[in-house]
Amino acid sequence: MKSIVTIGGGTGQFTLLSGLKKYPVRLTSIVSMADDGGSTGMLRDELGVLPPGDVRQCLVALSEADSIMRDLFNYRYDHGGLKGHSFGNIFLSSLEKITGSFEEAVRVAGLVLAIRGEVMPVTTSKVTLVCGKEKVLQGQYAIEMGRIEPERASIRLEPESYANPKAVAAIESADLIVLGPGNLYCSIIPNLLVRGIPEAIGRSHAGVVYNCNLMTKVGHNDGFSVLDFAGEIERYIGKGRIDFVTYNNHLPEKELVERYALEGEFPVAVGDIEEEFAEVSFRPLPADLVSRAALVRKEGDPIKRSLIRHNPEVLAALIVQNCLGGL
Numbered sequence: 001m002k003s004i005v006t007i008g009g010g011t012g013q014f015t016l017l018s019g020l021k022k023y024p025v026r027l028t029s030i031v032s033m034a035d036d037g038g039s040t041g042m043l044r045d046e047l048g049v050l051p052p053g054d055v056r057q058c059l060v061a062l063s064e065a066d067s068i069m070r071d072l073f074n075y076r077y078d079h080g081g082l083k084g085h086s087f088g089n090i091f092l093s094s095l096e097k098i099t100g101s102f103e104e105a106v107r108v109a110g111l112v113l114a115i116r117g118e119v120m121p122v123t124t125s126k127v128t129l130v131c132g133k134e135k136v137l138q139g140q141y142a143i144e145m146g147r148i149e150p151e152r153a154s155i156r157l158e159p160e161s162y163a164n165p166k167a168v169a170a171i172e173s174a175d176l177i178v179l180g181p182g183n184l185y186c187s188i189i190p191n192l193l194v195r196g197i198p199e200a201i202g203r204s205h206a207g208v209v210y211n212c213n214l215m216t217k218v219g220h221n222d223g224f225s226v227l228d229f230a231g232e233i234e235r236y237i238g239k240g241r242i243d244f245v246t247y248n249n250h251l252p253e254k255e256l257v258e259r260y261a262l263e264g265e266f267p268v269a270v271g272d273i274e275e276e277f278a279e280v281s282f283r284p285l286p287a288d289l290v291s292r293a294a295l296v297r298k299e300g301d302p303i304k305r306s307l308i309r310h311n312p313e314v315l316a317a318l319i320v321q322n323c324l325g326g327l
Contacts, residue, residue, distance in 0.1 A: 001024060001025060001026050002025050002026065002175045002176065002324055002327065003025070003026045003028065003170075003173060003174045003175045003176070004020060004025050004026070004027055004028070004174065004175065004176045004177075004178060004324075005028045005029075005030060005170050005171055005174040005176070005177050005178070005206070006020070006027065006028070006029050006030065006177075006178045006179075007030045007122070007177065007178070007179050007188070007191050007197075008030075008031070008032065008179065008180050008181070008182040008187050008188050008191065009031065009032045009035065009054045009182045009183065009186070009187025009188070009190075010031070010035070010053055010054030010055075010056070010057035010058065010187070011057060011182065011187075011306065011309075012180055012181040012182030012183075012187060012188075012211070012310075013029055013031065013054070013057065013058050013061065013182065014057040014058065014060065014061040015061075015181065015291075015309060015310045015312045015315065016061075016178065016180075016181065016211065016310070016312065016315060016316070017029060017058060017061035017062055017117070018061045018312040018316075019311075019312030019313050019314075019315055019316025019317070020316045020319070020320070021061070021062055021116055021117065022313075022316065023316065023320050023327060024327060025320075025324070025327070026117065027062060027116070027117030027118070028117060028118045028119075028120065028170040028174070029058040029061075029062070029117065029118070029119045029120070030120055030121075030122050030164075030167045030170065030171070030191060030197075031054045031055050031058055031119060031120070031121055031122060031191075032054055032122055032187055032188075032190040032191050033050055033051055033121050033122055033123050033124075033125070033126075033127055033161075033190075034051070034127060034128070034129040034140045034157065034186070034190035035051040035053050035054050035140055035141075036051060036128070036129075036139045036140050036141050037053075037140065037141035037144070038053065038084060038141075039053060039076075039084050039085040039086050039089045039090075040052060040053035040054075040089060041139075041141060042084070042085070043085075043089055043090070043093045044126075047093055047097065048126075049092075049093045049096045049097065049102070050096065050102040050121060050124070050126065052088070052089040052092035052093050052096075052105075053086065053089055054187075055092060055106055055119055055121065056073060056074075056086060056088035056089055056092060056109075058119045059073065059088070059106070059109055059110060059113050059115055059119050060073050060074055060088065060113065062110075062113075062115035062116055062117045062119065063113035063114060063115050064113075064114045064115070064116050065112070065113050065114040069112070069113060069114075070113070072087055072088075073086075073087060073088030073091065073109075073113065074086065074087075074088060075087040075088075088109075091109065092105050092106065092109055093105075095108055095109060102121060102124060103120065103121065103124060103164075103166075106119055106120065106121070118170075120164055120166050120167055120170070121164055121167075122163060122164060122167050122190075122191045122194050122197060123161040123162060123163055123164055123167075123194045124164055125159070125161040125162065127157045127158065127159065127161045127190075127194075128157070128158050129143055129155065129156075129157060129186065129190055130143075130155070130156050130157070130158050131143050131146075131148045131151060131152065131154055131155040131156070131185070132148070132151045132154055133151060133154050134151070135151075140186050140190070143155070143185065143186055144183060144186045146219060147218075147219030147220075148185065148219060148220055149219055149220065149221075149222065152185060152220065155185055155189060155193070156193060157190065157193045157194065160195065161193075161194050161195065162194065162195050162196055163194050163195060163196030163197050163200065167197065167200075168196050168197070168200045171197070171200040171201055171204050171206070172200050172203055172204050173204075174204060174206040175206055175207075175324070176206050176207050176208075176209065176319075176323055176324060177201060177204060177206045177207070177208045177209070178208075178209045178211065178319065179208065179209065179210045179211065179233060180210055180211040180212070180213070181211040181212070181213060181214070181310050181315075182213075183213075183217065183220075184213065184217070184220065184221060184229060184232060184233075185220055185221075188233070189232070189233075189236060192233075192236035192237060193236070198236055198237050198238070201237050201238075201241065202237065202238055202241065207243040207244065207323055208237070208241055208242050208243050208244070209242075209243065209244045209245070209246065209319055209323055210229070210230055210233050210242050210244070210245050210246070210282075211245075211246045211310070211315065212226050212229045212230065212245055212246060212247040212248075212268060213229060213268055214248050214252070214267065214268060214289065214290060214308050214309070214310065215260055215265050215266065215267055215268060215306075215308055216265050216266050216267075216268055217265060218263055218264035218265050222264070223269070224268060224269070225268065225269040225270065225276070226245060226247045226268060226269070226270055226284075227276055227277075227280065229268065230242055230245050230280075230282065240281040242281070242282045243281075243282055243283065243323075244282055244283050244284075244285055244319075244322065244323050245282050245283075245284055245285065246285045246286075246287065246289065246315065246318055246319065247268065247270065247284065247285070247286055247289070248267070248268070248286075248287070248288065248289040248290055248310075249270055249286040249287065249288065250288035250289075250290060251267060252267065252290045252308045253292075256307055256308050257308075259307065260307075260308065270286070283322070285318055285319075285322050287314060287315075287318050288311075288314065289310050289311055289314055289315055289318075290308060290309075290310070290311060291308075291309045291310060291311040291312070292311070293311075
């Protein structure tokens with residue numbers, strides 16, 4: 001059975017894993033530990049735990065338990081003292097306090113949810129995402145909400161962290177490594193800032209897939225093309241290390257595009273494909289990747305969620321057929 005390692009945050013990996021788990025592959029999800037927004041941020045601050053939110057989403061994506069269990073882990077309280085919190089986040093944080101180990105908490109939660117695959121933190125260190133030298137933004141949420149363009153190259157983790165040995169082993173033995181989709185500087189790159197992760201990707205014989213964003217993010221990557229996004233990833237893992245790039249070549253619904261435009265965010269430019277992609281080392285994989293499913297905002301959720309998202313089935317099929325020979 002082929003082994004696929006996915007690397008990213010929560011929402012993007014939820015989409016990716018939801019599609020990939022329908023194929024006969026062994027899945028390992030490596031998750032960023034930089035999240036500090038919403039329920040996760042409150043639990044980090046008040047309990048001193050590692051961030052559970054992104055891990056929870058990956059666990060639910062891989063769950064083969066009854067739908068009631070998946071709904072329970074995603075349930076978000078909408079009033080009272082627990083307003084904004086997700087049940088699954090509280091469950092994971094409570095397990096961490098009981099067992100004394102976030103990794104053990106994730107393992108037990110995986111058993112409860114009957115996951116097919118494995119979910120692991122990229123590091124077991126408590127880290128903060130930081131950007132800037134003159135005007136410093138501290139924390140993943142502050143960076144996500146802020147403008148980092150002049151100093152985005154300064155993005156870093158504090159304190160310096162080292163990779164989870166299990167994550168390194170999974171990367172080194174993988175048949176395919178998939179980066180994204182997800183926020184470039186807040187979900188994907190935080191994994192690549194952990195010492196040992198870029199090195200493991202460099203040593204691995206696995207092919208590397210990068211799932212490019214559907215939309216630009218104001219103050220982060222204004223005007224970026226597909227090649228610009230891929231170039232930023234290779235700045236961390238090495239030039240020429242990406243083998244495949246998936247990207248969207250169909251416009252989302254006009255109403256949604258207009259809503260994003262009001263905030264200065266636009267569909268990622270493909271550019272002149274024949275001219276721009278002639279010199280790259282990776283294989284471009286264009287497709288209509290936009291999900292047409294309506295996104296329902298959950299009451300009590302303090303985080304602003306993306307309205308334009310990848311279609312999990314189309315994305316997974318594109319990867320399996322082109323990067324794993326269709327199995």
